Each structure stands twice: as C-alpha cells, then as structure tokens.
Amino acid sequence: MIAIIDYKAGNLTSVERAVRKLGYPCKVTNKAGDIKNAERIIFPGVGAAGQAMADLKALGLDNLIREAFLGGKPILGICLGTQIILEYSEENDTTCLGLVPGRVRLFPQPLMEGDTRLKIPHMGWNRMKIVRPHPVFSGVEAGSEFYFVHSYYPVPVDDSYIVGLTGYGLEFASAVAYKNLVALQCHPEKSGRVGLKVLDNFCRWDGYAQ
Amino acid sequence: MLSKRIIPCLDVRAGRTTKGIQFKDNIDIGDPVEMARHYYEEGADEIVFYDITASSDKRDIMIDVVRRVAEEIFIPFSVGGGIRTVEDMRAVLLAGAEKVSVNTAAIQNPSIIPEGAKAFGSQCIVLGMDVKKVEKSAKIPSGYEMVIHGGRTYMGIDALWWAKEAENLGAGEICLNSIDADGTQDGYELTLTSLISEAVNIPVIASGGAGNPEHLYDVLSAGNADAALIASMVHYGYYRIKDIKSYLSEKGVKVRLNW
Numbered sequence: 001m002i003a004i005i006d007y008k009a010g011n012l013t014s015v016e017r018a019v020r021k022l023g024y025p026c027k028v029t030n031k032a033g034d035i036k037n038a039e040r041i042i043f044p045g046v047g048a049a050g051q052a053m054a055d056l057k058a059l060g061l062d063n064l065i066r067e068a069f070l071g072g073k074p075i076l077g078i079c080l081g082t083q084i085i086l087e088y089s090e091e092n093d094t095t096c097l098g099l100v101p102g103r104v105r106l107f108p109q110p111l112m113e114g115d116t117r118l119k120i121p122h123m124g125w126n127r128m129k130i131v132r133p134h135p136v137f138s139g140v141e142a143g144s145e146f147y148f149v150h151s152y153y154p155v156p157v158d159d160s161y162i163v164g165l166t167g168y169g170l171e172f173a174s175a176v177a178y179k180n181l182v183a184l185q186c187h188p189e190k191s192g193r194v195g196l197k198v199l200d201n202f203c204r205w206d207g208y209a210q
Numbered sequence: 211m212l213s214k215r216i217i218p219c220l221d222v223r224a225g226r227t228t229k230g231i232q233f234k235d236n237i238d239i240g241d242p243v244e245m246a247r248h249y250y251e252e253g254a255d256e257i258v259f260y261d262i263t264a265s266s267d268k269r270d271i272m273i274d275v276v277r278r279v280a281e282e283i284f285i286p287f288s289v290g291g292g293i294r295t296v297e298d299m300r301a302v303l304l305a306g307a308e309k310v311s312v313n314t315a316a317i318q319n320p321s322i323i324p325e326g327a328k329a330f331g332s333q334c335i336v337l338g339m340d341v342k343k344v345e346k347s348a349k350i351p352s353g354y355e356m357v358i359h360g361g362r363t364y365m366g367i368d369a370l371w372w373a374k375e376a377e378n379l380g381a382g383e384i385c386l387n388s389i390d391a392d393g394t395q396d397g398y399e400l401t402l403t404s405l406i407s408e409a410v411n412i413p414v415i416a417s418g419g420a421g422n423p424e425h426l427y428d429v430l431s432a433g434n435a436d437a438a439l440i441a442s443m444v445h446y447g448y449y450r451i452k453d454i455k456s457y458l459s460e461k462g463v464k465v466r467l468n469w
Binding site for chain 1: 281332
C-alpha cells in the first residue's frame, strides 16, 4: 500500500486519483500505523511552508516521515512536500524536515527573461531537462514538460542531488533525488501522460538510486 | 520559459456541453466528460468548464461531471459559473478541479476573492471577466466596461481598474472574455487583451473570438496573452489541438508539443 500523507495541505485527491488510475492501492492518511506499514510514501502539498510544518508537527507526522526515510522506504515529495523535505524555507522563515540538505528560496523580483518580466507564481507548463539518469525518470523523453505552480524553489546544497533542471528567469532544481527519496517541484499528477509515467516509475521503484 | 497554454472551453448545461453565440441559442454538442478526455488526449494544456445551468438545484449534476472528469484527465482544469461562496468553491475543488473561476459573484461581492485565496491559495482563484467596448468616459477611462448577464447588463465598472483590483484582492489568474468577439470566430480582441495583460502581473487567458490558428498566434504574441481559450473551432472539428500547436510552434510560439 502507498500512503499519501494527509496534513490538510490540499491537492491530495488528485494525487490519489492518479495513483489509483495507475492501478496501485493507496490511502490518504495521517495515521501512524498506515505510514509505518506502507511500502512507500507520497508527500504532496499545496499551501504555505509555515502552516504545513505546524500541521505536520501537530499531527506527529514529522517524526514518522523522518523514520520512514531513515528506514529506506521510497518517498516522493511533490511541490510543497518537496520544499518541506529540505532543511529550511524562506517562506514564513520555516525550519523544515531536513531530509535533504538544502534550502528553499523565493523567486527574486523582478524576475527577467531577456526583456520580459516574468510573472510569479511560476504557473503552467515548463520543460524539465534531465541532468542525470534516475529510475523514477526512466522513459521520460527529453524536452518533456511538466505542470508547475509555485513561488519558491528548492536549492539542494549539492548539485549532485539534482535530477531535473527547469528554467524560469533562473535555472532551478525541479527534480531532486537523494538516497531513497525523490522530490519534484512540479505536479506529476497534473502533468498528463509524462507525469503519470513518473508516478508509475515511483510506484515500482525499490528506493535505490540506480 | 513557460509554454503558452491552449485551453478548450466547455459550456455545460445540466450535464451536457452546449455552444451558443454571444450567450444565446445554445445547442447540445456532447458529453463533457467524453469531450474532456478527447481534448486531454489531443494535447490540451488545461480545460475550462463553464456551468451555465440556469437553476441552482441542478448544481449537483455539475459536481458529478467534475468528479468524473477528474478521474479521466490528469491536467489542470477549472470550473466557473454559479460559484458564489467559499463553500461553492470548496465543493468544486474537492470534486477534483484545480481552479475555480468567479465572475458575477466577484463583482457583486469582491470579498469572495480574498476569502477564496486565503482558503485555497491564489493559484486556485481565477477571475472571469466579461467585457464590452464602450465610449471612453470619466467613469470608464479605458473604454472597456464590465458586463454581466451575457452582456445585457452594464456594471459601470472599468475593466482595467477591475483587473488590477482583483489582482490586489488575491486573484491568481484572469480569464478575459470579450463579449463583442465571443462566438464571432473573427479573432480575439487584441487591444483589450494586451491592455489587461500588460497592466497585471498574473496570467491572462484570452477568450472570445477564436476561429483559426492565426487568431491564437495573434493573441499569444501581439495580444500578450499567457493562454488562449478555444471552443467552436475544435468542438465542431474544424481544427485539432495538435495541428494548432504545430502551427504556433512553427511561428515561434513556445507550446507544449510532447504529451
């Protein structure tokens, strides 16, 4: 069973629907027993980092996720879930879970691409350049686009954690992989066929990087 | 760089897709769930549903449509029409929509924008604007006025002012519909689109008037729109989304080509 972590941070039903469509049993849950028994974990989220961390702590989910990570369970972060996995977010000056060394930064303003002032949030379809092979991105064609909605972006301390890069005024890590964890800034559950492919790969992944 | 989005719009009445001209003479053109799946497979970047059900007791039918669509398509879609409260928004979002759009309700009660943004995030809240060209005046300095009831009622509100105000209130996107161009298939209202798009820092979806791929090119380049809404040109099979995208790509517009 795949546990989709429920911490009030929205957008859980679309992740659940996508995983079900792919044919994997899953459960939206915040129960310790479910999370401990799950074979893998999806950590989604839409909202603000400060509130999300507060909710996670209040529900005791911070420690459960940390334990699952240290125990080697495959974990997939999505959007806010990805940001929360890093050590610190500039959003609400938040200390996060710290599973992956790195920070989360706000897009600088004005954000320019040539003469064009870019809008924030970064919302819509954008390319992800895969910079190193990873099982979760197996079969994803070069130049594939994913759906993004965010104003903050992940900055892992070590470039070797980066799997995917996306350009929006600057180049940021849109996919990060570290040990048994993959963290996506985009929404695979809203990224059409290619997004479903990534979710499907994750649902089969053993948690080893290669 | 973001791709420009191509967004088919389905007007839904009592669970069926309809198409009218300037909000009149609606005819049945199909099952919205089936049509959504078709456009998803054809490369639509997003889908907009507009519930034009006249009576509120039929709203549950729309929620059911939203739920069924969400099980079939894995791209964002928004729902508008008849949304008046945060609870209406919640019902649509829980059923699986990514965004909700408010139009008349936001004019009558602007606080629904910040309330919705606070509850669900600005990215969920789309301001729908129905706009008509009028004489420039002290009250309507841009020469574009907000209208409701499909253009029959003038609100005395300047469209440019309202777009900026809605952004300040927390709207995450604007779907800008020209009532003058709607249903004509003669092209989008480019002056209006670029006026609004340049004045706000949130994405603008151009709506009304699409008849051929060149119209989309015009509004996505000269019109400065971030996305283009289409209806008749794909509903009746005159064009296919993938062909429209190939055309735009050849003309140098960045669109999503792999799906």
